[in-house]
Amino acid sequence: MSDFTHNLLDLYLDAAPWLLLGLIVAGLIKAWLPGDRLNRWLSGGRLWSIVKAAFIGAPLPLCSCGVLPAALSIHRGGASRGATLSFMIATPETGPDSIAISYALLGPFMAVVRPVAALVSAVFTGILTLFIKEPGLPVLPLGGMNPGSCCSDGNCSTAAERPPAGFLSKTWQGLKYAFSDILDDLVLWLAVGLLLAAVVATLVPPLAMSQWGSGLSAKLLMLLVGIPIYVCATASTPVAAGLLLAGISPGTVLVFLLAGPATNIATIGVIHKEMGRTTTMIYLLGIALSSVGLGVATDFMVTALDIDIMGELESGGDAVPLWIAAGSGVVLLVAAIRPLRRKLLGQ
Structure with a gap:
């Protein structure tokens, strides 16, 4: 076997x-969180x-495109611009699946810092809107959006139909949603992320980029890379692991993990049409x-607390017996093959 x-x-x-655990939790949340009360x-x-x-928004299983219909719905239902932006940022930046895979690939420290940073980023941006006043603008019809413009296969995790009544039925529908819609959104970019991380682990010596990856310029570069592209929180995690292995600082990696999932060109365009130019600028500035x-603060904490990031990498994976890891891998592989999955689930 090659390296x-x-x-x-x-x-x-x-x-x-x-990831399997995260998908199960996401499915249960989807089944039992009463979306009509948002x-x-x-x-x-x-x-x-x-x-x-x-x-x-943080625990909801929605990507940065799938969150758009839900966010615009709550905005038109009376939620303030600040609450809407806070929801739009926190939802795609973190979630049960991304937290679980962060623990496996990035270690306990980053698994805690990542969701906390997502909440802080969302609240901070929402608070910025309290300092502006902008007249209402014509809104973009929900039917006019095209989530497929930025999702991997046009199957964005949007709000699905309400599951049928009944505990078992609701739970089953939620799990089917997680292992079909959500997994379909993840599979392409997750595969790309794993391939890139494997390439870095094979070709780049550990800490080879440490002298270039910890300053303010590196964080600004990550910001410029992350804002316009579409990458979901879970699929960005293997890439982040590769960056850490190459010596990029945890704070610089955190910038990518926050900016990448929260924004993309389609999201920016919809916010501009729905809430105006000023709110869009506040959104990007926030x-x-x-x-x-938060990236700077994370690097400071790592240094001050003498946290061994390299030692924490893959610590979650080491804690899982091989037979559980292999079994989970087989389940995910079967679920990712649509014809086989549809046959097994009766879709």
């Missing part, structure tokens, strides 16, 4: 059980609604300032 194949298999087996939950005081929007600021 590349060995590294690729190791990365996949490390990630598989945690508007009521996010109404009320402006500051409190911004905080609530971040905490409600993500930029919070991502870089």
